[in-house]
Amino acid sequence: MDLVALKTELTTDPAALGYAAEAGDHLAIAALLNRQQRTIDAELLSSGSLVSCIDRVEFAALSAADKQYLNLFVTAGDAPMSANVRQALRALFPVGSETRRQINRATRRAGSRAEELGFGPVTESDIADALRS
Numbered sequence: 001m002d003l004v005a006l007k008t009e010l011t012t013d014p015a016a017l018g019y020a021a022e023a024g025d026h027l028a029i030a031a032l033l034n035r036q037q038r039t040i041d042a043e044l045l046s047s048g049s050l051v052s053c054i055d056r057v058e059f060a061a062l063s064a065a066d067k068q069y070l071n072l073f074v075t076a077g078d079a080p081m082s083a084n085v086r087q088a089l090r091a092l093f094p095v096g097s098e099t100r101r102q103i104n105r106a107t108r109r110a111g112s113r114a115e116e117l118g119f120g121p122v123t124e125s126d127i128a129d130a131l132r133s
Contacts, residue, residue, distance in 0.1 A: 001119060006130035009033075015113055026124035026131075033114040033122045040111035041086060044078045050089075053102035058093055066092050081107055 013019045022028040073079045086107045093100040114122045
């Protein structure tokens with residue numbers, strides 16, 4: 001746990017979660033950080049989920065090279081979703097297209113502020129340690 005980063009999060013509250021309102025209640029602050037109330041990037045996308053995103057007409061409009069690239073994901077099973085891969089998949093289809101909208105939705109998931117910051121689950125002990133540092 002990066003206690004300096006956690007302390008910065010707690011003292012600046014950039015996402016306006018209301019840490020100050022819970023001052024002294026480390027369990028409540030940890031609960032705020034761990035609550036699944038945000039949308040974050042998904043780590044994996046299954047080929048089945050990807051196929052269900054694709055509009056047939058929009059697929060037909062892709063170039064042969066883009067169809068081959070998309071096929072890599074469809075045959076991969078579960079594809080890890082790095083920022084570059086997510087962007088590449090989204091960019092295959094034009095802004096405003098149904099397929100792009102569905103891919104955007106499929107490559108996101110519910111998550112916590114702690115996950116968004118890369119902390120993993122935060123405990124009340126983590127909160128106390130960060131505030132003491």
